[in-house]
Amino acid sequence: MSLARPEILQTLPGPEDITRVELPNGIVVLVRSNFESASVTLSGYLPAGGLFDPPEKLGLAHFTALGLTRGTERHHFQQIFNLLESAGASLGFGASVYNINFGGRALAEDLPLLLSLLAECLRIPRFPQKPIERLRRQILTGIAIRDQDPADRAEMMFDEVLFPNHPFGKPTDGTRHTIARITREDLLAFHRHYFGPRGMTLVIVGAVSAEQVLEEVQRTLGDWQNPLQPAFPEIPAVAPLAQSVRSHIALPGKVQTELVMGTLGPSRLSPDFMPASLGNNILGQFGLMGRIGNVVREQEGLAYEASTSLNAWKDAGTWEVTAGVNPANLQRAIDLILAEIRRFIAEPVSWEELRDSQSHYLGRLPLSLESNAGVAHAILNLERFQLGLDYYKRYPALVESVTPEQILEVARRWLDPERFAIISAGPPME
Template sequence: MNLAETGTRTASSPTQAIPVAAARGIEAWHVPSPVVPMIAIAFNFEGGAAQDPEGKAGTAQMLARLLDEGAGDLGSDAFQEALAARAIELHFHAGPDSVGGSLKMLVKHADEAIRLLSLAVCEPRLDPVAIERVRSQMIASLRYQQNDPGVMASRCYFREAFPGHPYSRPSSGTTESLAAITRDDLLAMHKALIGRGGLKVAVVGAVEADGAAAMLDQAFGRLPEKDPLKPVPATHIHDLGRRIVVDLDVPQSVIRFGLGGVAWRDPDFIPAYVLNHILGGGAFTSRLFQEVREKRGLAYSVGTSLTSHRGVAMTWGYTATKNERVVEALDVIGEEINRLIADGPSDDELQKAKDYLTGSYALSFDTSTKIANQLVQIAFEGLGMDYIARRNDMVASVTQDDIRRATGRTFANGKMLVVAAGRPVGF
């Protein structure tokens, strides 16, 4: 089948995603969108940096960066030239629990784009020259980051929050661990992670369902099943209530803080998500933004987000302020958390949060690429194909009782693990 001839003439919304009957058990969702003659594909393989071998942190990320550095009969330069000649966008990335990627192309170049994607995932060359180039780039980046307070604070936070756990290791590795990674390690990681088992795919754009199925068969059909991954142990944030300094000679400290969280698959995730919006996720309207920035001028930016990994969920926060005002800023943050624990939000505050979260959700789907990325993440989390249709109703139905339950599960007694990179006074 010529993939460039599979365009559709019927438009659909992301709530009308349909399963694709791809061969060999590949789980995929499809949204036809004929407005622009383009196709976007997003995909995730189960397993990421948490699968890195002991002492070789950064293996999964190095592999992701090498997948488009030559594949099949094409060396690195030839592969990149083949992409550029047809304006094909192909990217790979690695996170704690997955290696994934995205592909975007014009319909008329679909055949070549899918061929290159198939080569990248099925036959990466992992040439020694490319390995050394990527290794050098990653090490140079790490050395540059040694004086970045934000990077240093985040690395310290995860190291102290999850001691001995795979999440304690930096996904980008260390200079020592990157130097230790061999080509055999990369081949073993490819075998462990890049297979049809646990693969989730979304296809959005000017292509019919049978055309999408043909694409997926050609792109991923040659992949083998893979052996079960090492299980990622469940964990929790250690040393809540502790404050840690990463000593850097800078006039402003960068702060990272965390409390408990609720996983995306958990029934209490939506109430926790609304609660987080009220505390620090609501940009200009959140309590932390109003109290820390607007009323006191302690920081330019401050906020929180819910982070959900396979082995842990947490409420993750950030800000930065003058060394002399770090303690004051943290006191204000702690006071707002304790106010929510004691009193919860007002009814008006809760309603405004729900109105914003339901009204803004459509902005997550304003391009084919965004739709594909959202769908593949929903599939990866096992939330069901109807999640997009259900999500706003779930947000709108959150009650004060739901918020109180989520507050108990996330904030508990209000203690935080805090890392400040700088020279905070009185910390």
């Protein structure tokens, strides 16, 4: 008997109500109308992320993304802010390893304004010197805060250990040394070389028709070309650790130790992803943070928080455990987590645990799609990972087809506690 409610499944986005069009210049536009809302949400990306950063100027893509709204050839920073503010709209940019990401929202009647500003920022930013220097100081302040945060420091070193000399192992926001080296000319050159329509994806959800959206996108972005835009590079393969790596980052003055431990995980495109995702939910997410939270936090009282996460990208992923602990309890917490991992790869999860997790997955899906922003994010992922427009129609069957034996097989394939990165950050160890 299916755990999914048929009346809920009928409301999920699918090929019958998502319009997908690829423009001649390579931009992919996806639209889902929702006339029960007076607003529209815009979300998207273009392939110009941190993997293009020169080693000596890490954070260049991030800096460029944040600088896009600091002034264009048509409007300066304050004018852009005033135009958005007067319409009650928003528009923002960021960077990841793969992409420059953007998002915004407005009333449906202000979609032409939102798309015009998006096109301006993407196509003709000016990166004026004074606003860019203010932005540099803001970025450096953020990095200074990051570098004193135990959780951030542990996560950064975890990535460095798992992905040595690899784009996934480098901080997308850079370091204080690399950000200090970046010039206005670097921003202009990065934009000129890497920004272009090929590979760009734009999702719009809300009180607009597909015809309206396509007309406006064609008007603002349809003639965009960049012959310099390079092909997307191949991401280097990553091998698991040959043996466990243990490291502690001493941060004097801190009172809590943050722990990150784990290994590589399946990519989002791997057939292992769904069994691993449900298994991860049982191991360290569901209820009071799953089995690990129950043992480490609830039963033993060794951690303020303890949970697991499965981070899956197109080319790789991580499967990790995080915990915030009293420094005196650090080794005991590590030992308990490793013991729980060993139990997880030694015997199948129970059908009761699996059914609870499957019900949770199917129950939370409609909730995540209640807003225009949630739907836009979901549709963006369909395109990002080439899942197919019918993915959410197939989703219940994909979830319900997973068995305890599949979870065990996948867990054994990915989780080897003898080859974990175990990184902690906090007070110096005695």
